[in-house]
Amino acid sequence: MNLLKVVGPVMVGPSSSHTLGALRIARFVYKFIEGRPEEVSFILHGSFSKTYKGHGTDRALLAGILGLRQDDPEIKNVYEIADKFNLKYRFLFEDLGDVHPNTVRIRVLKDGMTHEVEGSSIGGGDIKITFIDSVPCELSWDYDTLVIVNRDAPNALKSILSTIKVNVANLYLRRVNLLQERALTIIELDEPINNLEEIRKLPCVFECYFIRRDD
Amino acid sequence: MFIWKDILEMSRNIPLHQVILNMEMFETGVDPDEIKEKLSKMLKVILEEAETQYGKKHETLTGMTGDNAFKLRNHTPNFLSKFSYMATVTALSIAESNASMGRIVACPTAGASGVIPGVFNAMVKIFNPTFEEMLEAFIVAGGIGKVIADKATISGAAGGCQAEIGTAAAMASGALTYYIAKDAEKVGNAAALTLKSIMGLVCDPVGGFVEVPCVKRNGNLVNIAISSSEMALSGIKSVIPFDEVVDAMKKVGSSLPQSLRETGEGGIANTQTAKSLVSNLKIFLL
Numbered sequence: 001m002n003l004l005k006v007v008g009p010v011m012v013g014p015s016s017s018h019t020l021g022a023l024r025i026a027r028f029v030y031k032f033i034e035g036r037p038e039e040v041s042f043i044l045h046g047s048f049s050k051t052y053k054g055h056g057t058d059r060a061l062l063a064g065i066l067g068l069r070q071d072d073p074e075i076k077n078v079y080e081i082a083d084k085f086n087l088k089y090r091f092l093f094e095d096l097g098d099v100h101p102n103t104v105r106i107r108v109l110k111d112g113m114t115h116e117v118e119g120s121s122i123g124g125g126d127i128k129i130t131f132i133d134s135v136p137c138e139l140s141w142d143y144d145t146l147v148i149v150n151r152d153a154p155n156a157l158k159s160i161l162s163t164i165k166v167n168v169a170n171l172y173l174r175r176v177n178l179l180q181e182r183a184l185t186i187i188e189l190d191e192p193i194n195n196l197e198e199i200r201k202l203p204c205v206f207e208c209y210f211i212r213r214d215d
Numbered sequence: 216m217f218i219w220k221d222i223l224e225m226s227r228n229i230p231l232h233q234v235i236l237n238m239e240m241f242e243t244g245v246d247p248d249e250i251k252e253k254l255s256k257m258l259k260v261i262l263e264e265a266e267t268q269y270g271k272k273h274e275t276l277t278g279m280t281g282d283n284a285f286k287l288r289n290h291t292p293n294f295l296s297k298f299s300y301m302a303t304v305t306a307l308s309i310a311e312s313n314a315s316m317g318r319i320v321a322c323p324t325a326g327a328s329g330v331i332p333g334v335f336n337a338m339v340k341i342f343n344p345t346f347e348e349m350l351e352a353f354i355v356a357g358g359i360g361k362v363i364a365d366k367a368t369i370s371g372a373a374g375g376c377q378a379e380i381g382t383a384a385a386m387a388s389g390a391l392t393y394y395i396a397k398d399a400e401k402v403g404n405a406a407a408l409t410l411k412s413i414m415g416l417v418c419d420p421v422g423g424f425v426e427v428p429c430v431k432r433n434g435n436l437v438n439i440a441i442s443s444s445e446m447a448l449s450g451i452k453s454v455i456p457f458d459e460v461v462d463a464m465k466k467v468g469s470s471l472p473q474s475l476r477e478t479g480e481g482g483i484a485n486t487q488t489a490k491s492l493v494s495n496l497k498i499f500l501l
Binding site: 001002003004006007008009010011012013014015016019020047051053054055056059071072073075076123124125 | 235239242243250253254256257260276277312313314315316317318319320321322323324325326328353356357358360361364365369370372422423424425426496
């Protein structure tokens with residue numbers, strides 16, 4: 001654990017795993033879909049579903065999906081902010097199976113597109129994103145992250161990687177749909193990229209999302 | 216990995232706070248000036264929040280706490296020195312602000328976030344130090360916290376409350392000692408004396424929420440930090456060196472049953488009053 005993490009971070013209370021971690025999972029989704037959704041459902045599992053109000057997890061999740069930062073004093077008033085933006089939100093409770101006790105699945109609707117992301121708050125504000133649009137993964141969001149839906153065809157990955165100019169820290173590639181020839185590639189990078197449009201224009205790339213880490 | 220013995224060795228020729236920044240650079244590759252800059256931002260938030268929240272009433276998430284800082288602020292102390300009194304009011308204020316989703320610095324954790332503001336706010340009000348002097352003491356606090364985090368744990372779920380509020384208090388006593396004496400050996404003694412005094416403290420939050428007993432523990436533990444620092448400044452030594460105390464704390468933590476590690480199942484969380492409080496809370500919580 002580095003010195004800054006021992007001494008910090010700056011956040012809103014009362015608990016790093018129930019507020020900070022929850023907010024970061026939702027804020028990851030906010031950055032993934034590049035803005036506020038019109039509708040959101042938070043599906044809470046385990047300890048999250050039992051104690052979410054007493055720990056302020058509900059407000060942390062709403063704050064994250066609206067793009068608030070982890071140290072924003074407005075987080076406690078987030079229900080009013082959500083109403084101001086006409087955000088439709090729901091909290092649902094479900095057993096998500098053999099997952100971490102502090103797990104939430106977030107379903108969002110934005111510009112007619114639905115996305116679903118699942119993540120766990122694993123302690124001290126650290127998170128693990130475990131599913132993006134039903135593809136399993138394991139992201140810490142300690143890196144700048146690229147999520148790409150690409151053609152499931154030879155040389156697709158090669159052309160993506162040759163377009164990325166910065167160092168790749170971790171890489172996942174999984175087939176999503178064989179018939180539609182679709183695969184999902186997740187790339188964790190050491191630095192932000194500045195040629196996102198170039199990647200988006202590649203013939204093998206259907207969708208491309210870039211989620212910058214918070215400083 | 217930070218080991219106190221090594222830090223002490225290196226601080227013979229270099230000031231302790233500089234040794235800590237240098238060691239962090241060796242470990243992470245981050246420039247000491249950059250680390251210092253980030254730490255100074257955190258210290259500023261700590262001081263700002265201490266000023267704003269001091270003695271205020273808070274509407275906490277469960278309502279089990281919220282007016283303790285207010286009560287103490289409106290009370291004339293019989294026993295506490297001006298310094299200890301201010302530190303105690305501040306620690307309660309920040310812990311209650313934390314329980315009401317206020318902005319805090321998780322130094323070292325959210326649940327134990329009142330202790331460090333307690334000593335620094337009192338320092339400002341009583342001694343009127345420069346920001347640089349406070350920052351140096353804050354870096355020393357960070358170094359102590361990191362020794363504990365590296366060798367043991369600072370999480371209540373892993374090591375009990377001794378690891379959370381114990382770390383906060385050890386950091387605070389080290390910071391106070393460094394501010395007054397600039398003496399690394401005394402800093403280590405203060406931290407060791409603190410941690411030994413709270414060895415074995417369990418994590419038993421009522422209903423699992425960060426309010427009872429967490430808020431008042433912040434108020435009490437800041438005083439153990441102060442008295443340990445006073446003892447160390449007088450030349451009293453910890454018979455057991457700080458590193459070994461941390462190792463012992465780790466062993467005690469891992470031998471605690473699950474029910475006494477933040478599950479809300481043991482200790483005071485398992486009392487009749489706690490159970491009936493929680494069952495009343497559930498009505499509006501779920």
